[in-house]
Amino acid sequence: MYKIVERNDLAPNIFLMKILAPRVAKSAQPGQFIIIRIDEKGERIPLTICDYDREEGTVSIVVQALGSSTKKMEAYQAGDYFADFVGPLGVPSEFTKADLSELKKKKIVFIAGGVGVAPVYPQAKWMHEHGIDVDIIIGARTKELLILEEQMSKVGNLHLSTDDGSYGYHGRVTDVLEDLVKNQGKQYDQAIAIGPMIMMKFVCILTKKLGIPTVVSLNPIMVDGTGMCGACRVTVGGETKFACVDGPEFDGHLVDFDEAIQRQAQYKKEEHEHEHHHHHKNGKCHIRGEY
Amino acid sequence: MDRFTRTPIREQDPKVRATNFKEVCLGYTEEEAMKEAKRCLQCKKPQCRGNCPVSIDIPGFIKEIAEGNFAQAAKVLAEYTALPAVCGRVCPQEVQCEKTCVLGKKGEPIAIGKLERFAADWAREHDVEVGKAKENNGIKVAIVGAGPAGITCAGDLAKEGYDVTIFEALHQPGGVLVYGIPEFRLPDTVVQHEIENLKKLGVKVETDVIIGRTLTIEALLEEEGFEAVFLGSGAGLPRFMGIPGENYNGVFSANEFLTRNNLMKAFKEDYDTPIKVGQKVAVVGGGNVAMDAARTALRLGAEVYIVYRRSEEELPARLEEVHHAKEEGVQFKLLTNPIEIIGNEEGWVTGMKCIQMELGEPDESGRRRPKPIPGSEFLLEVDTVIMSLGTSPNPLLASTTEGLEINKWGCIVADETGQTSKEGVFAGGDAVTGAATVILAMEAGKKAAQGIHKYIQSKKEN
Numbered sequence: 001m002y003k004i005v006e007r008n009d010l011a012p013n014i015f016l017m018k019i020l021a022p023r024v025a026k027s028a029q030p031g032q033f034i035i036i037r038i039d040e041k042g043e044r045i046p047l048t049i050c051d052y053d054r055e056e057g058t059v060s061i062v063v064q065a066l067g068s069s070t071k072k073m074e075a076y077q078a079g080d081y082f083a084d085f086v087g088p089l090g091v092p093s094e095f096t097k098a099d100l101s102e103l104k105k106k107k108i109v110f111i112a113g114g115v116g117v118a119p120v121y122p123q124a125k126w127m128h129e130h131g132i133d134v135d136i137i138i139g140a141r142t143k144e145l146l147i148l149e150e151q152m153s154k155v156g157n158l159h160l161s162t163d164d165g166s167y168g169y170h171g172r173v174t175d176v177l178e179d180l181v182k183n184q185g186k187q188y189d190q191a192i193a194i195g196p197m198i199m200m201k202f203v204c205i206l207t208k209k210l211g212i213p214t215v216v217s218l219n220p221i222m223v224d225g226t227g228m229c230g231a232c233r234v235t236v237g238g239e240t241k242f243a244c245v246d247g248p249e250f251d252g253h254l255v256d257f258d259e260a261i262q263r264q265a266q267y268k269k270e271e272h273e274h275e276h277h278h279h280h281k282n283g284k285c286h287i288r289g290e291y
Numbered sequence: 292m293d294r295f296t297r298t299p300i301r302e303q304d305p306k307v308r309a310t311n312f313k314e315v316c317l318g319y320t321e322e323e324a325m326k327e328a329k330r331c332l333q334c335k336k337p338q339c340r341g342n343c344p345v346s347i348d349i350p351g352f353i354k355e356i357a358e359g360n361f362a363q364a365a366k367v368l369a370e371y372t373a374l375p376a377v378c379g380r381v382c383p384q385e386v387q388c389e390k391t392c393v394l395g396k397k398g399e400p401i402a403i404g405k406l407e408r409f410a411a412d413w414a415r416e417h418d419v420e421v422g423k424a425k426e427n428n429g430i431k432v433a434i435v436g437a438g439p440a441g442i443t444c445a446g447d448l449a450k451e452g453y454d455v456t457i458f459e460a461l462h463q464p465g466g467v468l469v470y471g472i473p474e475f476r477l478p479d480t481v482v483q484h485e486i487e488n489l490k491k492l493g494v495k496v497e498t499d500v501i502i503g504r505t506l507t508i509e510a511l512l513e514e515e516g517f518e519a520v521f522l523g524s525g526a527g528l529p530r531f532m533g534i535p536g537e538n539y540n541g542v543f544s545a546n547e548f549l550t551r552n553n554l555m556k557a558f559k560e561d562y563d564t565p566i567k568v569g570q571k572v573a574v575v576g577g578g579n580v581a582m583d584a585a586r587t588a589l590r591l592g593a594e595v596y597i598v599y600r601r602s603e604e605e606l607p608a609r610l611e612e613v614h615h616a617k618e619e620g621v622q623f624k625l626l627t628n629p630i631e632i633i634g635n636e637e638g639w640v641t642g643m644k645c646i647q648m649e650l651g652e653p654d655e656s657g658r659r660r661p662k663p664i665p666g667s668e669f670l671l672e673v674d675t676v677i678m679s680l681g682t683s684p685n686p687l688l689a690s691t692t693e694g695l696e697i698n699k700w701g702c703i704v705a706d707e708t709g710q711t712s713k714e715g716v717f718a719g720g721d722a723v724t725g726a727a728t729v730i731l732a733m734e735a736g737k738k739a740a741q742g743i744h745k746y747i748q749s750k751k752e753n
């Protein structure tokens with residue numbers, strides 16, 4: 001059993017949980033994820049590692065409650081326990097192994113959308129701790145869904161945007177990036193974009209045009225997360241990859257996003273039925289697509 | 292009594308069982324078991340024994356059953372196998388012990404597997420204690436993976452007095468026995484009982500630990516104080532065909548399909564994991580895994596085809612499973628090979644293009660090589676395709692452990708005693724041989740336990 005030691009609500013339906021899992025905390029690196037099973041009957045839910053504290057033995061996750069399992073999670077409070085918490089999974093971000101002096105010469109921009117801010121945070125923090133100055137673009141649908149602004153502002157130069165213009169730049173993250181490059185004379189050697197598949201797709205279309213190499217972090221449907229089932233397969237550069245063990249980070253310019261988006265919808269019908277089965281009281285259908 | 296005819300075993304009616312996940316075979320009663328056991332000739336040179344990979348004293352345990360000493364029968368079995376209730380259910384007996392039983396020459400061989408299962412089930416139901424551990428010697432050994440290989444190795448070492456911890460990546464121990472093989476063939480309770488027995492021997496089981504990620508092998512040896520490590524990590528990486536359309540929605544690996552159903556219990560209403568089974572399902576492959584996937588899909592309400600490129604004779608699955616699958620209504624499309632999966636605009640499978648095959652000259656495996664018949668392509672209308680083409684070892688351990696040698700198939704290189712290229716690290720089971728059988732994995736776990744014991748002894752002497 002894994003104890004929830006802290007819980008913070010960041011925005012409507014978005015919450016952060018700090019979980020006591022010393023072994024995971026000790027090995028965790030930026031770019032990796034964990035899998036949670038809420039209880040005996042729960043499914044295995046993959047979630048990115050947002051932060052870790054090796055001394056405390058804790059790992060933080062940020063969850064957006066959208067489907068039945070993440071909603072079930074939302075009811076959990078500090079002091080409660082989850083049945084399973086396994087990780088860290090996936091390959092750490094490539095830069096963690098790169099030559100530091102080389103890395104310092106690079107101009108890097110992070111682009112985060114929605115809950116994608118969570119996985120970007122440990123990466124930007126890592127950069128900050130290693131003395132690398134980075135730009136960060138965060139986008140959300142509206143002001144109240146914009147999360148981790150304060151933490152982010154401490155580790156990089158922040159550029160905010162909202163789709164409805166309620167805060168920061170009025171537009172999408174792609175508009176901000178285009179503005180920075182075209183109007184403000186910024187040049188980037190590397191972009192790291194994490195968010196909903198559809199956002200990553202459009203960032204990649206733009207960065208390809210701008211000639212900026214781009215890493216994305218994919219969030220396909222997973223079961224085991226250890227390379228055993230192939231549910232998470234994605235096509236990258238014409239080859240089939242298992243996102244849980246070969247990724248989750250890939251060269252965004254090689255990813256077949258249309259296929260990935262299609263595959264993500266695979267259990268939509270079943271999930272809805274399941275949700276109605278259990279929670280028909282709140283009646284509404286929740287179409288996913290957010291990260 | 293007719294010595295050449297097998298005592299029939301009770302099974303769930305095919306029509307009924309095709310709609311539930313309860314065990315198909317109901318096992319012998321005490322009377323039936325004794326009756327079947329009495330058929331055994333108690334051969335002086337038992338041919339059956341030589342063909343059991345762990346050389347179980349078959350006439351020995353059968354004699355005890357014949358005399359009604361069921362607990363003693365279980366004790367005889369325990370000297371050779373850690374998982375008799377499992378092996379009795381899933382060994383391919385018709386090509387092992389039962390194949391060489393002398394009675395088979397003139398009539399039906401003894402139902403060795405069914406008797407083994409009977410003795411083990413009896414012992415479980417009557418709480419017969421079959422093993423004892425020596426006093427804990429405080430020497431720590433780590434086991435990676437809680438499948439048959441790891442379970443056996445852990446049990447043997449614990450009996451020797453070692454302080455054993457099993458690290459398992461999934462949330463439930465058992466390996467393929469819990470995530471792959473379905474309830475209707477091997478109930479979880481049988482496996483759980485074996486795990487409980489291990490714990491009684493003092494073995495610690497830590498789930499949710501992925502060696503290579505949560506902890507490395509180096510950390511086990513250098514930081515966590517383990518003297519030796521056994522790798523029983525299996526061969527869980529699924530293969531795909533590499534044909535067009537394989538990533539359409541509705542194409543699954545058998546591992547995904549079975550894991551959702553068995554480990555995650557998707558077939559039960561109150562469990563959260565979803566499973567997708569369409570109206571018409573094609574399962575590609577002909578092994579035990581294919582049969583399990585097909586029969587699972589059938590139980591979930593689909594019309595199911597097995598698509599296999601060779602003929603019935605070459606089907607690698609256990610005979611009993613093929614027989615059961617047919618009884619339940621699985622349709623066999625033999626000498627048929629998929630060449631493309633067809634999908635609609637939204638990316639969902641609508642059919643599978645296949646080609647008819649014929650058998651040519653024998654290949655390296657000795658089986659006649661199938662070759663396509665030109666112009667025989669046809670479309671099989673299905674909305675789900677389950678690929679069951681075999682698996683290989685997961686590369687994670689090798690890629691995170693310096694100096695651990697693997698061969699060109701990705702299998703860990705180990706000698707007879709399980710010793711790998713890395714000091715203090717042993718391996719066995721599917722991780723070394725590639726996908727094989729429960730009994731072979733167990734045997735490898737047993738040998739490695741001896742290897743580890745010798746290794747630690749000699750280290751202490753020096």
Ligand SMILES: Cc1cc2nc3c(=O)[nH]c(=O)nc-3n(C[C@H](O)[C@H](O)[C@H](O)COP(=O)(O)OP(=O)(O)OC[C@H]3O[C@@H](n4cnc5c(N)ncnc54)[C@H](O)[C@@H]3O)c2cc1C
Binds near residue numbers: 064
């Ligand atoms: C590597 C990885 C990292 C992730 N990190 C985070 C994170 O940090 N925070 C977070 O909130 N979410 C994250 N996700 C997504 C999260 O796992 C899903 O939101 C969750 O599994 C949905 O479960 P549910 O039962 O609540 O919703 P469901 O009812 O299962 O799903 C609702 C809808 O979402 C779709 N869906 C199912 N699985 C996924 C998925 N993996 N990604 C996107 N859509 C999916 C379904 O098809 C359905 O339409 C991550 C996913 C992966 C693979």
Ligand SMILES: Cc1cc2nc3c(=O)[nH]c(=O)nc-3n(C[C@H](O)[C@H](O)[C@H](O)COP(=O)(O)OP(=O)(O)OC[C@H]3O[C@@H](n4cnc5c(N)ncnc54)[C@H](O)[C@@H]3O)c2cc1C
Binds near residue numbers: 438468502
């Ligand atoms: C569907 C199916 C049906 C089968 N039917 C039969 C049958 O009827 N008869 C028969 O004899 N054989 C059958 N087999 C084959 C048999 O199950 C296997 O040969 C046997 O289970 C191999 O045992 P193992 O201990 O080597 O590995 P596994 O049973 O695969 O166990 C390995 C365990 O190690 C864990 N693991 C892997 N990597 C790590 C890691 N890095 N850290 C921690 N843990 C890890 C895995 O999660 C798993 O639990 C079947 C297999 C399948 C898939």
Ligand code: SF4
Binds near residue numbers: 349378383
């Ligand atoms: S372990 Fe398998 S091969 Fe050996 S006697 Fe039992 S059923 Fe036969």
Ligand code: SF4
Binds near residue numbers: 331392403
């Ligand atoms: S060969 Fe057959 S008859 Fe002879 S001992 Fe073995 S099981 Fe009994």
Ligand code: FES
Binds near residue numbers: 227
């Ligand atoms: S989630 Fe099963 S292989 Fe990736």
